[in-house]
Amino acid sequence: MTVEESYLPRVGVFVCHCGVNIGGVVDVPAVVRYAEGLLGVVYSESNLYSCSSDGLSKMKVAIEKHGLERVVVASCTPRTHEPLFQAACEDAGLNKYLFEMANIRDQCSWVHMHEPEEATRKAKDLVRMAVAKAVLLKPQKEPEISVEPKALVIGGGISGLTSSLSLAQQGFRVHLVEKAPQLGGMLRDLGKLFPTNMESWELLAPRIEAVESHPNIVVHISAEVGAVSGYIGNFDIEVLSNGSVENINIGTIIVATGADNLEPTGLYGYGEDPRIVTQMQLEGLSEDELVDANRIVMIQCVGSRNEERPYCSRICCSVAMNNALLLKENDESREIYILYRDLQTYGTQYTPLEQRAKEKRVKLIKYLDERPPEVITGCDSLVVKVYNPLLNEVLDLETDLVVLSTPLIPNADAKELSQKLRVPLNSDGFFMEAHVKLRPIDFATDGIYVCGSAHSPKEIGESISQAYGVASRAAIPMAKGTLRAAAITSQIDEGRCSGCGTCIELCPYKAIQKDEMGIARVTSAVCKGCGVCGASCPERAITMSHFTNEQIEAQAHAALGRVED
Amino acid sequence: MSSVLVIGGGIAGIQASLDLADRGVQVHLVEKSLSIGGVMAQLDKTFPTLDCSICILGPKMVEVSQHSNINLITYAEVTKVEGEAGDFHVTVHQRPRFVNEECNGCGECANDCPITVPSEFNEGLGTRKAIYVPFPQAIPLRFSVDKDACIECYSCVKACSGQGKDAIDFSLEPRDIELDVSAIITATGMERYIPWRLGEYGYGRYPNVVTAIEFERIICASGPSGGHLERPSNGKIARKIAFIQCVGSRDQRVRQPYCSSACCMYATKEAILVKEHEPEADVTIYYIDLKVFGQGFQDFVNRARDYWGVKYIRGRPGEVRQNPKTLDLTILYEDTTTSVVARNEVDMVVLCTAMRPRDDTGELADVLGIGLDDFGFIKVRDPLTNPIETTRPGVYVCGCCHGPRDIPESVAEASGAAAKAAEVIWRKERAVNL
Secondary structure: OOOOOOOOOOEEEEEEOOOOOOOOOOOHHHHHHHHHOOOOEEEEEEEOOOOOHHHHHHHHHHHHHOOOOEEEEEEOOHHHHHHHHHHHHHHOOOOHHHEEEEEOHHHHHOOOOOOHHHHHHHHHHHHHHHHHHHOOOOOOOOOEEEOOOEEEEEOOOHHHHHHHHHHHHOOOEEEEEOOOOOOOHHHHHOOEEOOOOEEHHHHHHHHHHHHHHOOOEEEEOOEEEEEEEEEOOEEEEEEEEOOEEEEEEEOEEEEOOOEEEOOOOOOOOOOOOOOEEEHHHHHHOOOOOOOOOOEEEEEOOOOOOOOOOOOOOOOHHHHHHHHHHHHHHHOOOOEEEEEEOOOOOOHHHHHHHHHHHHHOOOEEEEOOOOOOOEEEOOOOOEEEEEEEOOOOEEEEEEEOEEEEOOOEEEOOOHHHHHHHHOOOEOOOOOEOOOEOOOEOOEOOOOOEEEOHHHOOOOOHHHHHHHHHHHHHHHHHHHHHOEEEOOOOOEEEOOOOOOOOOHHHHHOOOOOEEEOOOOOEEEOOOOOOOOOHHHHHOOOOOEEEOOEOHHHHHHHHHHHHOOOOO | OOEEEEEOOOHHHHHHHHHHHHOOOEEEEEOOOOOOOOHHHHOOEEOOOOEEHHHHHHHHHHHHHHOOOEEEEOOEEEEEEEEEOOEEEEEEEEOOOOEOOOOOOOOHHHHHOOOEEEOOOOOOOOEEEOEEOOOOOOOOOOOEEOOOOOOOOOHHHHHHHHOOOOOEOOOOOOEEEEEEEOEEEEOOOEEEOOOOOOHHHOOOOOOOEEEHHHHHHHHOOOOOOOOOOEOOOOOOEOOEEEEEEEEOOOEHHHOEOOEOOOHHHHHHHHHHHHHHHOOOOEEEEEEOOOOOOOOOHHHHHHHHHHHOOOEEEEOOOOEEEEOOOOOOEEEEEEEOOOOEEEEEEEOEEEEEEOEEEOOOHHHHHHHHOOOEOOOOOEOOOEOOOEOOEOOOOOEEEOHHHHOOOOHHHHHHHHHHHHHHHHHHHHHHHHHHHO
């Protein structure tokens, strides 16, 4: 035991049943009794749900009543619950870093649900390890950092315009950076928008006007984000435009860079015949140019839902149906086919498009994944061959125009921007959120948010909703004005550091620099406490606060020295 | 301090409340039922990560209850709204629980209560007492007396005083609460369609035909069967299961022509849960169009099909028949990719039913002075340009009360509604300062 016998902090252990999640497998009362016998433990109890308000208030009462100086909760997972228990400790006057959690659900009862006895033994092991660490915990201070009430919005499409405007109307200053020489994004190239058939310029023009004239918004067009440094509250951003560099200091960042449209080179004869176009190109054609298009075939999922691009692009079925309806509106006698795999019209806004298309006799034909349509070019007339499973026959559709529904794909700059901001992309190459269900527009990195098609293909209304969403998320720290930075950071022992620079190279957050003496220095507010530097330092000069070598060794010793009750 | 009223304590209302409270706005969160949590609290796991639903929702619920800027008013409804954006005056009617704030949720009262009734939270598949909390993680964790079931034997009162408390009070009266708020967010959610009228699937007549939400309770470890996939008819483990999509969705007969957006994915999730519980089980999903339009959805379906062996058959079954002796079920369907008409015998059928507007949406709309859409959901001012504004300025909307959507969409929108409410507050404060 590395703890001085002269002073052992008073540890309380709270073992959670988590309903039947833990209690149905692990013998919780036995774990409570076991914990009572551990060195340093002066109090132990069980709760049906430690995270319930009753469980938390019992914990606070116990901290005060028994003078607890360290708290161990054996329950679910720190991923979701650590902040809650830490807050309870703080309420009871205990520094939140004097709290330790043993994961006896995800890492015990769930994975060993058929071996209750072994699970109970393992739960005891985990509790013993947690207590061994807990007695060595030290209180930590979270430095207060100020938040610049200014946001950077990257991307001047409908999402970025909406976010900028909302933040400005909440009283914050905004820098909007757009790569193109004008605002508006992809919507500039679209015609009538479903479900209301508003012209895209009718939607865009007033927003662009409002953004450009708002006193709280600075618009940077033909501009790009250069180097990014700093952290939530105090990001330093280089804005590059026309060869000049402007440095701005901002508090939060919104990624609203949108998506690109796939160029379907080599698919369904695209590029071989001018009568084969994408939906995007179709929207750019005038009715005069379409006057001879009496029979039109649209093909869905061109380059999506395949091995290369497994995702569905969400909007293409609605786009195709709306464009079919518009073509019908101009000339009712037109024959229009939509060859699809699964119709992705959903909800109350988009399902009606399907109804209307059917009423207007747009012909919807399902094609099988394994038998996609073929476009025959090279003759005078274009022919689309498709197997119709309902009729069990191959149809030869002679056609004047083939329209390919291509997916939205990640913006060409997405990768570079993700590296600058140090935020992740998903396997499809879109920006990846912190949690798919409950943090859909936050990044895991504090102070950076994502909205619109930069995250995954979206309808316009959905992008606008999300744009307002990030305007709220980004406003929270800016409205508060100050934040508490994480205390789990790396500490460098100056005496031991040889200045080799290994840590500087490896740090994924660029939190370490050399000072004038050649010694490594950590910017604590940037450090995320990942521990890469500590693990790689050849001189063992780096310690992670709250995860010191001493604490980890104590846990390891406790793990190996199983004590039977 | 400026304040906002949030109506509805499901995941959308919770997120909107937390966003506003975190930035320093006073929030009054009004929930109609006894606990916040909404439908998400009833789910076993969520797609596509298979996170335990209550495990990710629970911390947010507790955060609401502990937030100093949130005034949580449960078992209450908004009955009157006057004024305009920036300056609403609201009346909230709160019903009595007959249990006061001394209650710490110990549950001794319920142990001694002699009356057992079906549990709403478990969709009637399990039971509760006449004094109860809807579910163990309920917020607030305070018991409540169901006056319709209670026989006033006062066993609960004795049990409570046995714990040294005096929390049960049958003299409590309903009360009206008056609030002044700058903006209102409606997040009242939806109702699950109950397929009584779709007689061809035998719901209500065949015990082994259940709805998807009933399935969630059956498969949930904290549900009435402890997470064992038991057939309601005899408690035996179901080994052959069929899911039928679009039950009451995309169906003109029940005037719900819309797609309910989330069913293909939750059916896929439920099918995977079956396989996790019973790896040998035979699972089939009958669908019209597989809706995979969200991020990661197609991957999830691929995983269900290729790794877990879930079968997908395109075709809306015409009928489910029951063997009167075994209560086993036969599905009659046409596979529309091969035009083959066939039948499939199964132990259990899960109907993936539509999301529909809550029955009280019309009343709420009248109180708030806002419009409804063709289907009875709350109408937005313009689905394209103003997708989270209702027809009344200062009243915003998020989540399923304006149409079916999944959890992430509801959460993102909830933050959006919070931003709109914050804009109202800023306009108001600026006007005052000028």
